[in-house]
Amino acid sequence: MNPTQMCIFAGMLQLVPGTPSIEPPRVNPFSFLKRWRAGEKTTVTCMVASGTAPMKFIWMKDGKELTEASSVRFKHEQGYSMLFIEPVEVNSGGNYTCVVKNRAGIDSYTTFLDVEASPRWAETPGDQKMAFGSEVKLNCRATGSPPPAVRWERFVEATQAWTKLRAEGERLDIPRVTNNETGRYRCTAVNGVQPDIRHDFLLSIYVPPKILPFHFRKTIKPGENARTTCLVEAGDAPMTFSWLRNGMDATLTKNVHVNTQADFSILNVSPVDATSAGNFTCIVKNKAGFDSFTAYLDVEAPPEWKREPMDKAGVVGNTVRIECLGSGSPSPKMSWHVEREDGLRQAVSEAIPSRATVHANGTLVLHDLDTRDSGQYTCTADNGVAPVLKKTITLKINGKDRRQERAIPIKCNSADSK
Structure with a gap:
């Protein structure tokens, strides 16, 4: 029998062919029942108490639609939908909403999944x-x-x-x-x-570095090897080592070689020459700070000529300059002596005190020359390391001595003479 509607109008009963009514969905309350622990699994069912099919189910978490993932599955049937969460995770906790729709309307219900982890x-x-x-x-x-x-x-x-x-x-x-x-x-x-x-x-x-004091051996001569080790007795790695010679990068000095390991550095000067002498400083750094230590490399090298003095000639009244440059380690002290034609031998500074200048590098300068300045001049370079270096040269002064007075005849007339 087809569905009919009973209509009573104006006291008359008649059958009118009708259409089925469409009822909106109504969701039954549900819950996760208990507090779940991470690692467990849980299921919840969203059942429709009433409503006309077909119906569509949507699950949401914290207001955002859920999609199936490794730990989330759905099972939709006519009249209900099941949500499976396996395993429950810490971030699974939150508000879960079941939304049901049909042509007549929409209904939803929200419950909280309390996860303890x-x-x-x-x-x-x-x-x-x-x-x-x-x-x-x-x-x-x-x-x-x-x-x-x-x-x-x-x-x-x-x-x-x-x-x-x-x-x-x-x-x-x-x-x-x-x-x-x-x-x-x-x-x-x-x-x-x-x-x-x-x-x-x-x-x-971090412990800052601490260098164990070091030194070079005494009496090092040119041609030999000089070696010393900068050893750290305390300090945390990593550490960096550097060497200075007289305040400059030591590795830029000729014949200097450095071998550095984790906690020590070896400085080797090979071969040593007269110019190798100087202050060598080891600097060690780490994150906590730095330390340094300085040792002097003392090279014993006898004097040698850098510029050897030569015979000179001068003119009365003029100035003469005689170069005498020596080197060695330690640096030699330069001095001049003169042996004049009269046979007297003296230090130049004593023989000609007011007109002679001896510069630190050994250069001799004579001013306002006199014929008596002619003679044998000896330059000496001495640094305490044998042999002492000497060179004698001849200085010849040409011209007339301006201090020799000439006789001048003087005629004197008396006022009474006529």
Whole structure:
């Protein structure tokens, strides 16, 4: 029998062919029943109490439509839909909404999935080694449901006990690390779901380098080898070594060779010559600071000529310059002596005090020459290392001595003479 509608109008009963009514969906309340732990599996069913088919089911989480994934599946049937979550994860917690639609309308119901998960570390610091005075920022970050709280502690050696720090939250800040802040630290994550978790780590300070004093052996002569070792007796790696000679990069000096390892550096001068002498400085650096030590390389080299003096001639009243340049190690002291034609031998500074100048490099300058300045002049270079270096030259002064007076006849007339 076809559906009919009974209509009573104006006291008359008649059958009128009709159409079926369309009823909007109505969703029965549902829930996840309990608090679930991460790793378990759960199912919830969204059932329609009434409504005309066909109906469409949509699942949403926290206001966003869900799609099937590795841990989420749906099963849609006529009149109900099942949501499977396997396994339950920490981020599975939230508001789940079942939305049902048909041509007549829409209905929905929302329930909360409460997930409990014990804390798990997402970020922890390893052992820390810091430069003295540096700033430290360390993170202990944990996940869990409900979100864990993190507390910080430090082990006090004097009391052999853990002491709570004022730091709150996931970060520990130490503005300036000193020896007082070194030691063992612990962060603990707690959210009421057992077990609590702990993480321990060490905080220490880099030790700056300390060089063991070194020296070169005494009495090094040209042609020999000079070697010394810059050894670090304390300090944290990594370390860098550098060498200076008289304040400049030593490796730019000829015959200087450097061999550096993790905690020592060998300087070798091979072969040594007179110019090798000087102050050699080893500098060692690391993150904590630096140290340096200086040793003097003393080369014993007898004097030798850089510019040998030669015979000279001068003119009365003029100036003469005689070069006498010597080298050696240590640097030689230069001096001049004169043996005049009268046989007297004296230091130039004594023989001609007002007109003679001996420069530090050995150059002799004679001013306002006199014929008596002619003679044998000896330049001596002496640095205490045998043999002493000497060279005698002849200085010849030409011209008339201006100090020799000439006789001038003078005629004097008396006022009475006529």
